[in-house]
Amino acid sequence: EIVLTQSPGTLSLSPGERATLSCRASQSVSSNYLAWYQQKPGQAPRLLIYGASSRATGIPDRLSGSGSGTDFTLTISRLEPEDFAVYYCQQYGSSPWTFGQGTKVEIK
Amino acid sequence: QVQLQESGPGLVKPSETLSLTCTVSGGSIINYYWSWIRQPPGKELEWVGSVYSSGSTNYNPSLKSRVTMSVDTSKNQFSLNLKSVTAADTAVYFCARSSGFFLYWGRGTLVTVSS
Numbered sequence: 442e443i444v445l446t447q448s449p450g451t452l453s454l455s456p457g458e459r460a461t462l463s464c465r466a467s468q469s470v471s472s473n474y475l476a477w478y479q480q481k482p483g484q485a486p487r488l489l490i491y492g493a494s495s496r497a498t499g500i501p502d503r504l505s506g507s508g509s510g511t512d513f514t515l516t517i518s519r520l521e522p523e524d525f526a527v528y529y530c531q532q533y534g535s536s537p538w539t540f541g542q543g544t545k546v547e548i549k
Numbered sequence: 550q551v552q553l554q555e556s557g558p559g560l561v562k563p564s565e566t567l568s569l570t571c572t573v574s575g576g577s578i579i580n581y582y583w584s585w586i587r588q589p590p591g592k593e594l595e596w597v598g599s600v601y602s603s604g605s606t607n608y609n610p611s612l613k614s615r616v617t618m619s620v621d622t623s624k625n626q627f628s629l630n631l632k633s634v635t636a637a638d639t640a641v642y643f644c645a646r647s648s649g650f651f652l653y654w655g656r657g658t659l660v661t662v663s664s
Binding site (some may be wrong): 442474476478484485486487488491497529531533534536537538539540541542543 | 596653
């Protein structure tokens with residue numbers, strides 16, 4: 442099973458600042474099959490990025506994904522008020538599909 | 550727009566079977582994979598397993614001995630049965646459409662295991 446470790450656990454930033462979230466895999470993720478999700482309290486996760494760098498429909502271009510192999514990054518270039526939430530990475534390159542433990546982006 | 554809705558009991562007794570159904574609307578269940586994902590209160594997401602519209606399944610090894618999933622194409626529904634539940638199975642259970650990643654999600658339903 443591939444274990445995904447996200448860092449930091451919490452990111453305290455102000456609107457307009459840049460956020461950099463990390464997701465490290467315990468072994469290489471096949472075909473860079475890595476996705477990122479945003480989750481707000483009481484809601485289902487929302488797909489942001491798939492295939493490590495492809496934005497889902499309707500996701501603004503201030504969000505971008507990068508990386509390959511075992512190291513992946515989600516970058517939010519300028520934080521908007523609606524971006525403050527918990528973010529999860531997920532690998533689907535090998536079964537069982539696994540999620541990271543999440544990074545909370547909170548308002549400083 | 551594809552929509553999913555979970556349904557089932559919100560309270561299950563220890564050692565009994567948790568049973569949930571997900572109803573898909575706005576699209577066909579045919580030729581897609583459908584998954585269950587759960588999230589214990591305040592914790593991260595865990596993939597439970599997936600079922601294809603043909604009925605073939607893939608379960609998380611951590612739950613494999615207790616999980617059964619099925620699909621009813623005539624009703625555009627798929628189901629989850631988790632037997633011998635304990636308090637550790639208390640979670641919000643989400644159903645979702647899978648392409649490896651999960652694009653469409655239900656709102657989730659909280660299932661509490663308690664006597």
